[in-house]
Amino acid sequence: MSARSTPRDRMADVGSLLHSREAPLMIVLDSRSQPAGPVRVRQPLIVPSVLPADFARIGKEVRELCEAGVDRIQWDVMDGVFVPNLTFGPDVIAAARPHSSVGFEAHLMVVNPDELLPRYADAGCDLIIVHAEACTHLHRTLHRIRELGARSGVAVNPHTGPEVVQHVLEETDLILAMTVNPGFGGQAYIAAVEPKIARLRRMIEEAGLDIELEVDGGITEHTIHGAAAAGADVFISGSWMYAYPEGKAAAVARLRAAAAESIR
Template identity: 70%
Template sequence: MSAPQIQIVPSVLPADFSRLGDECQALEKAGVDRIQWDVMDGVFVPNLTFGPDVIAACRPLVDVPFEAHLMVVEPDELLPRYVEAGCELLIVHAEACRHLHRTLGLIRDLGASPAVALNPATPAVAVQHVLDLVDEILVMTVNPGFGGQDYIATMEPKVREVRQMIELSGRDIDLEVDGGIGPSTVAGAAAAGANVFIAGSALFRDPEGQAHAVSEIRALAEAARG
């Protein structure tokens, strides 16, 4: 199996919500691989963010793919709306799904790519029996709910464990990390086996601009992978 492609995916949580369309266009111009929408319901996590109509309004403005990270307690009911809004990849949390197989199958049936996320305290084994159903696994490197948190370096052994599970499965599954990813942390996550990197604050706060941040994080990830 060839090495998976390094992908840089910004979260729009740090964006100016009054001009989300412009922000998406700027991110596309900066060279990102896709854009992540952190969907929070105020129940599964202590925050409230993007409904499908907001995402749908931005969808025609860019060509870059969208993914929805559904941090919600009842994802099955919301899945069709986010697919209709233009999200090609839907991430659900293992902790939020009563019947994870069924939820991932529903995402596939809706025509989107299924993915599953693990909170920091959730062991890697939670996804061991759904590897045949997913296109991506997300290992959270912060506790979900807010942007700008510090990277939890002790998640790197779990990233490594999930990468080993993927390799044993023989399937082409991306491994994503989300939380505190930037120039000082991306190398550790990449060396552990991640190939998709969610970056929020690091992109929006780079004094040299978003294109510089995307290029720098991508280069550091590539170098760490060897």
């Protein structure tokens, strides 16, 4: 737990301790290396987008996701300008917060994230993700998120190169490689992003930093393999998870198993 954590963060940390990035790392022997040495195997995190949820019963939807075994919950915040859609204000998220036993992340698809950061931190978002394309002073914005007591994340659209995050790695806890153009759920996964995911994974490893690498958009039990093999370790799922015939718990288990097969 970092020194910048707020009391709300600390409560959320206790609730989600089993899913922390530090705790679940396994040590295995890598038979490919000579001599054999310990290798860190990342555990995939499965995170639903609430975009397909029934907004008239959002508290119940959040409780169902927690019971399904998700690692945290993503709120897609859209302003109708950065993306052509409008979604959640901070008051909606704050109202849902007491219904959750896992952390909240806010994916801010907005043109002016800086002025909104305190509102989403106060609403109970433990992780706040801004778009590189929306931030004139990305380093400052990420630093500000941490000052507010949240973890910081930076998202990049499918067309944006990995180099935009090279000089802010020290200020970020997560990189989100969008695998659709943001704005709507239910779009097709863009496999052409995978080489960028691999490049981002190398950048993280070369920097020696504990940064999560998230993918978002079109994630299914099939597409998750390519993203995991490229180096992603956090997987957002929206429409596929909600439409899974055997229910959300089975969908989470299916995605977790599929990611674990391919994660590197």
